[in-house]
Amino acid sequence: MKSKAAKWILGIVVLLLAGMGYAWYLWNKPARDAADEKGIAITAAALFEQYAANQQSADSLYLDKTLQVQGEIVKTGTNQQGQFNVELKTNQSNGTIFCTLKKQEALHVGSTVSLKGICKGYRDQMLFFDVVLVDCYLVP
Amino acid sequence: MHCSKLHVQNSVVFMKRFLLASLAVLLLHSAHAQIWFTKTGAISFFSHTEMEDIEAANNEAVSIIDAAKGEFSFQVLIKGFKFPKTTMQEHFNGANYMNSDKFPKAEFKGKLVKPAAVNFKKDGVYTAEVEGDMTMHGITKKMKATGKITITKGVPSVQATFKVNRTDFGIKVPSFTAAKIAEAIDITVQCKYEPYK
Numbered sequence: 001m002k003s004k005a006a007k008w009i010l011g012i013v014v015l016l017l018a019g020m021g022y023a024w025y026l027w028n029k030p031a032r033d034a035a036d037e038k039g040i041a042i043t044a045a046a047l048f049e050q051y052a053a054n055q056q057s058a059d060s061l062y063l064d065k066t067l068q069v070q071g072e073i074v075k076t077g078t079n080q081q082g083q084f085n086v087e088l089k090t091n092q093s094n095g096t097i098f099c100t101l102k103k104q105e106a107l108h109v110g111s112t113v114s115l116k117g118i119c120k121g122y123r124d125q126m127l128f129f130d131v132v133l134v135d136c137y138l139v140p
Numbered sequence: 141m142h143c144s145k146l147h148v149q150n151s152v153v154f155m156k157r158f159l160l161a162s163l164a165v166l167l168l169h170s171a172h173a174q175i176w177f178t179k180t181g182a183i184s185f186f187s188h189t190e191m192e193d194i195e196a197a198n199n200e201a202v203s204i205i206d207a208a209k210g211e212f213s214f215q216v217l218i219k220g221f222k223f224p225k226t227t228m229q230e231h232f233n234g235a236n237y238m239n240s241d242k243f244p245k246a247e248f249k250g251k252l253v254k255p256a257a258v259n260f261k262k263d264g265v266y267t268a269e270v271e272g273d274m275t276m277h278g279i280t281k282k283m284k285a286t287g288k289i290t291i292t293k294g295v296p297s298v299q300a301t302f303k304v305n306r307t308d309f310g311i312k313v314p315s316f317t318a319a320k321i322a323e324a325i326d327i328t329v330q331c332k333y334e335p336y337k
Contacts, residue, residue, distance in 0.1 A: 026227045029225070029227050030226065059241070059244060063244065064219050079180035079199050080330060083199065085179075098179055100199065121218075121220070123200075123202045123215055123217065123245070124215075125177075125202045126204070127175070130179070132200050132220060134220060
């Protein structure tokens with residue numbers, strides 16, 4: 001009798017600990033890092049073309065995925081938080097791939113680079129269009 | 141013969157004048173076009189309940205101001221909101237909340253209620269009301285918000301904080317988390333613009 005009760009108690013304690021452990025894991029789950037993921041390799045022009053042609057189907061392929069995009073830098077800038085960003089050239093004059101970088105890099109307009117980051121979707125505001133990548137790394 | 145030559149000369153002069161005039165009108169027009177934009181607008185939100193405070197920020201909001209018409213537009217990608225905790229971010233994007241796979245962006249398009257309230261050509265701080273359509277989670281609602289428009293050396297920036305009722309946009313959230321997520325969410329917008337050429 002005694003040992004049966006002890007087994008029950010032990011079982012409950014184990015379950016509780018497992019539950020707490022899982023909750024702890026969820027609470028402290030580390031943020032995603034593009035550096036840890038392989039990334040889908042694509043050119044800036046091809047990525048933009050697919051989004052411009054059909055946003056929904058492009059989203060189903062690329063939204064929230066890690067991408068490694070190659071293209072020529074047409075603009076560089078800094079956001080209000082001091083994060084560095086670059087825009088990559090596409091085949092449409094008012095279309096770019098907009099990339100916010102994880103850290104400052106020595107990047108210049110005119111050079112062709114590969115950037116790895118997480119795709120957050122397509123912005124369309126009449127005057128210009130772009131695909132947004134955040135937390136980007138420069139691929140050497 | 142002579143007469144028709146004169147006529148041709150006259151029409152050439154006329155053409156030149158016409159072209160010059162059109163050029164002047166074009167230049168004048170572009171100087172007054174006053175289109176401003178940003179691709180790095182900051183939009184954040186804050187939800188306060190007894191149980192939990194939740195905050196998230198997005199630094200890739202697009203915004204365009206057509207100063208001549210007093211029109212404002214903002215667009216933000218839902219997946220781009222960053223939370224301090226990864227699990228919160230996953231919940232926020234999930235089917236029970238923003239369902240961002242299906243509704244990847246939120247948008248606001250509006251106009252100054254009183255166009256004269258802001259003089260884009262004169263440096264200063266203006267408080268103005270903007271009204272228009274807000275779309276998120278697939279639902280469009282009319283709304284009004286008051287913001288601060290600052291013109292510094294001719295360049296505008298916008299700052300606004302307003303409340304949005306998530307239930308107005310059909311964001312119901314499961315009952316076991318409802319106590320942690322406020323119904324009225326504080327939204328803060330901060331944008332610095334550059335001229336559009």
